[in-house]
Amino acid sequence: MATLGAGKTASIGIRKQKRADLVAEELKRLITQRNLKPGDRLPQEIKLQETFGVSKGTIREALKSLEVQGLVSVSTGPAGGGTIVEVPLDRTFQLMQNYLFFKDIGIADVYTVRRLLEPELAAGAVPHLTDDDFRALEHTIDLCDPASAKAAAPLDQRQEDLSFHDILAAANPNPMLRFCCELINEMIRQLVVFGNETSQRDHAKFGASNVKFHRQILDAARARDADTVRALMSTHMEDCTHHVTRMKGRVHGRLVLDSEMPRRNRPLLDDPDDSGHSDDNA
Numbered sequence: 684m685a686t687l688g689a690g691k692t693a694s695i696g697i698r699k700q701k702r703a704d705l706v707a708e709e710l711k712r713l714i715t716q717r718n719l720k721p722g723d724r725l726p727q728e729i730k731l732q733e734t735f736g737v738s739k740g741t742i743r744e745a746l747k748s749l750e751v752q753g754l755v756s757v758s759t760g761p762a763g764g765g766t767i768v769e770v771p772l773d774r775t776f777q778l779m780q781n782y783l784f785f786k787d788i789g790i791a792d793v794y795t796v797r798r799l800l801e802p803e804l805a806a807g808a809v810p811h812l813t814d815d816d817f818r819a820l821e822h823t824i825d826l827c828d829p830a831s832a833k834a835a836a837p838l839d840q841r842q843e844d845l846s847f848h849d850i851l852a853a854a855n856p857n858p859m860l861r862f863c864c865e866l867i868n869e870m871i872r873q874l875v876v877f878g879n880e881t882s883q884r885d886h887a888k889f890g891a892s893n894v895k896f897h898r899q900i901l902d903a904a905r906a907r908d909a910d911t912v913r914a915l916m917s918t919h920m921e922d923c924t925h926h927v928t929r930m931k932g933r934v935h936g937r938l939v940l941d942s943e944m945p946r947r948n949r950p951l952l953d954d955p956d957d958s959g960h961s962d963d964n965a
Contacts, residue, residue: 808904
């Protein structure tokens with residue numbers, strides 16, 4: 684029989700209400716020790732019951748805990764059990780926002796970090812961008828360019844502005860840098876809003892400026908000129924900070940609901956403010 688925790692068997696010295704938590708911890712150790720990857724399966728429920736000496740209900744509670752954490756996908760039936768999955772960015776963002784909800788995070792804090800990270804992210808992506816990446820970057824620009832026949836609605840344009848940065852992030856081989864920038868993009872996508880006093884003209888100016896910088900960055904990236912990409916992205920981030928500040932952008936702190944995930948490629952929703960009106964998302 685496998686042990687749970689520090690040398691204790693499943694039947695000795697364990698309070699009943701803690702068994703599922705202990706099994707979940709042991710399953711995490713198993714995932715680590717066996718170096719399991721997304722798509723690999725955990726042993727079937729009946730095998731886990733025998734291994735840990737606990738009931739079916741305890742095993743299912745432990746698997747549910749890991750599912751909530753985004754580590755496994757659980758199936759039912761005779762062959763039911765857990766399959767390892769990669770923790771999705773949306774779930775990570777939700778946990779981060781639950782933490783930041785109780786902090787005093789302002790728009791200046793978000794863009795201070797963005798100005799530091801985005802230039803290095805973009806420069807590091809340059810050698811790894813593929814022809815498909817270049818086509819995707821061009822597509823996001825076309826959707827945001829008012830002069831393009833493909834131009835999307837204003838709120839969708841703000842989504843595509845961020846998609847441009849997501850494509851660069853996906854090409855960067857540094858997983859930590861990529862992770863930080865993708866989380867910031869998701870935060871802007873879901874939580875940064877502008878008030879009703881922001882005019883369509885202001886939004887148009889912001890969008891046109893983004894298109895201009897994105898085209899310059901794309902041209903430099905195609906030339907594999909990482910230094911120019913870095914410099915352009917730095918200037919672009921300064922320009923974004925200027926526009927967002929002038930337009931009185933703010934972080935609308937809230938808890939992100941499970942029903943709102945995944946949010947990828949979905950239009951931004953209007954966000955009610957305290958006065959009962961709606962804000963426009965960045």
